[in-house]
Amino acid sequence: MITTCILCPRGCRLTIDEKDPHTVTGNACPRGAIWGREEVTAPVRTVTATCAVTLPAGMDAPARRVPVRTSGPVPKDAVIDLARELTSIKLSLPVFAGDVVIDNWRNSGVSVLVTRSLDVCTQN
């Protein structure tokens, strides 16, 4: 398989043997080799999304969505499901960066965390 490593902006063009032991060439760093092997055996992705904010009447906030991220990568084929689930979650303020939104999603060992601290402010 020929693909581009996504770990850093360099984007090394990798050639990965789809057969064991999945030799990787084209990587400029060791992390790329690990990523390449994972990509042909069990591809994973980090997911970022936003959750809704429930606002009390008369209150506003610097943003109406709370940005969230997975603590680590999840299987690539679970990304759409997770994103759909996250988009429909409603959170009340205040939230703090690092707050856990979903703990150990589907027993993956990966949690979903808030990435921006937000609190209410009175509407102008």
Place this chain on the structure above:
Amino acid sequence: MRNRYDVAVIGAGAAGLAASATLAREALSVLTVDREESPGGILPQCIHDGFGLHRYGQALTGPEFSARLEGEALLPGNDLRLGTTVLSLFRDGESWILRLSSVHTGVYEISALAVVLAMGSRERNRGNVRIAGDRPSGVFTAGLAQRLMNIDGFLPGKKAVIIGSGDIGLIMARRLTLSGVHVQAVVEIQGYPSGLARNVVQCLEDFSIPLYLSHATIAIRGRQRVTACEVAPIEHGAPVLQKAFQIPCDTVLLSVGLVPETELATCMGVTLDPVTGGPRVDSRYMTNLSGVFACGNVLQIHDLVDHVAAEAENAARSCVAYVRGEYVQNVPFVSLECAQHVRYVVPSCLIPGSPGILSLRSLSVLTSARLRLRDTQGTIVFEKKLGFIRPAEMIVCAIPDAAMIRCTEAQRLIVSLEDDEQGGAPS
């Protein structure tokens, strides 16, 4: 409220925050203003990760990167005023007077010995790229769509076409898809994607979104709302209208480039560089106006926010020297000329004794590039092997002190990018 500061920083995005942090750490009194109610500039709406790999060794999301910079900028000497716009700026003897308009306190003036311009950039829109057709609703610039989605909580539409394959467009292709919007295609006029290769993988290939390279957008169609984009392949440099086809959609996102926000700079009399669109600066990041510095996207459009923060810190350090009276007036400078393959270089001249950090972009994709600085005799004064370079990725090169001494002995330096593979012919 004080009305006298050492430095006024205009903008509290990545550049403004990093600059003001450096200034305040050096015990200068700083006023940092931003027209938004939250700091961070564009970062709070960039909810995806990949920021901070150089600066913090981690892949942070935009809000997380912003929080780090905000923490660094939270210093007693840094007066951060949000919801504040700079209406005008003019010289008064040795100081600069800023006329400010605050949402909270009205119009007032402050004075500062130096000013750091960090206003960032604006997006090019449909008018700039002259896409013909109807004028229905549903046409957004990609950054606006990103703000509407990630900050305001609106979905821009249900079925989108993205024009332009820059990083913003690619990132939005993924964002829209993960929010349930069908992204029909990304249309790119060049023969190669203009964003990072990794974004083509994680934003398009991951979701099987078609990428039409070498395709021009002929028209946007629709009456009240967009109904389709009309697209045609480019052959021999021109769109082939007979091969035009329609891509049905109700939303169009334009990702067709950023331009420095220079309204204020122009009013002040700052000389702009016609290629970068931002102010011309010397290697101290100072513009033609004494005590006025520029950094970040307002100076040149960056690809990585890590570079923005580093550039802002360098500009701030120069500003510190200026405020402390360490600047020599009428100092000789060495002008930099762009030659082979170089689209632009920042700064436009080198001042002896200042750090020689060059930021440049190539006009072409080169596989085995070498950066060369030559004097008027053609002697190579400095060179660096760069490897694979492309127009979409800014090249940042620090000239070591020893080489800087050699560079600043020349009258003029010619900057070129040469491809070793092709024998590297001199300009």
